[in-house]
Amino acid sequence: MSNLSSPVLPQHIAIIMDGNRRWAKKRLMPAAVGHAAGAQRVRDIVKMCAELGIAQLSLFAFSTENWKRPEDEVSSLMNLFMIYLKKEIHSMNSNGVRLKVxxxxxxxxxxxxALIAMAEEKTAGNQAITLNVCANYGGRWDMVQATKAWQRAHPDLPxxxxxxxxxxxxxxxxxxxxVDLLxxxxxxxxxxNFMLWQAAYAEMFFxxxxxxxxxEEKLQQAIQWFSKRDRRFGSSAPL
Structure with a gap:
């Protein structure tokens, strides 16, 4: 993996990991095989981001809408999530990865x-990178739950x-x-419906x-593309 030539790095990358099922279908395999291959890819991308100095990496693992998928596929995804949490704790600690779900x-x-709580606790002190695994997550849900939480914290405010x-x-x-780069x-x-609030000014790479x-080379390409963007955040002149 070659070094990035530009010092302009996104501090928060968010990734919608799409295509696991189609990857498996192209190979005449069940969807579960595609999801397992996708989980293996996660390790490589997380390691690369940690080495580059990316502070936060958010991965869209399971959306609030994914419950509509066939029951056997949802079940295999839940099992894969459990296997990933058990298997990757050592690797995350070795690479300084703090996990948050x-x-x-x-x-x-x-x-x-219980596994989620254990994994978060065991990696809480790691500081190289924070890995946010978004599971049963939706951007709309996030804003609604935040509003309710604010109201509970401020019951006397209008x-x-x-x-x-x-x-x-x-x-x-x-x-x-x-989010800097989505x-x-x-x-x-x-x-x-992924990080609707957080990605309001994100650069989007499809x-x-x-x-x-x-x-990893494709992620390098995305970061190089990001580094050349003119990010104005609503202003009329380059920053």
Whole structure:
């Protein structure tokens, strides 16, 4: 892997990991095989981001809409998530990866919830990179739960007191910078209810590669593309 020539790095990369099922279908394999191949790809991308000095990496693993998929596929995804949590703890600690699972985890089984809590606790002190695995997550859900949390914290304040600045600390990504670069694999050009608030000013990189085929070199390409963007954040002149 060659070094990036530009010093301009995104501090928060978010990735919609699309194409696992199509990857498997092309190979006449069940969807579960594609998801397993995608999970293996995660390790390589996380390691690369940690080495580059990316502070935050958010991966869209399971959306609030994914419950609509066939029951056997959802079950295999949950099992894969459990296997990943058990298997990757040592690797995450070795590479300084702090794991956070963002989303409504209350719908998951008790064993999976316990594994999530254990993995978050065991990696809490790591500082090389924060890996946000977004599971049973949706951007709309995030904003609604944040609003409810703000209201619970300020029961005596009227709704008129709610501002963007006061709501932000209640989002699931309260301790993370906003998304700089949003990547979607799989050839689709939409963000599918992912980090709607956090990606308001993100640069969006869409590519044809199916997620299991998304290499470190492809991520390099996305970061190089990002480094050349003229990010104005609504102003009329370059910053």
């Amino acid at each position: 963002l989303g409504d985890t209350s719908r998951f089984s008790a064993p999976l919830q 709704l008129d007191a709610l501002t963007e600045e006061s709501l932000a600390p209640y989002l699931s990504t309260a301790d993370a910078p906003e 990547v979607r694999t799989g050839g689709e050009s939409r963000i599918s 590519c044809e590669d199916l997620w299991p085929d998304f290499t």
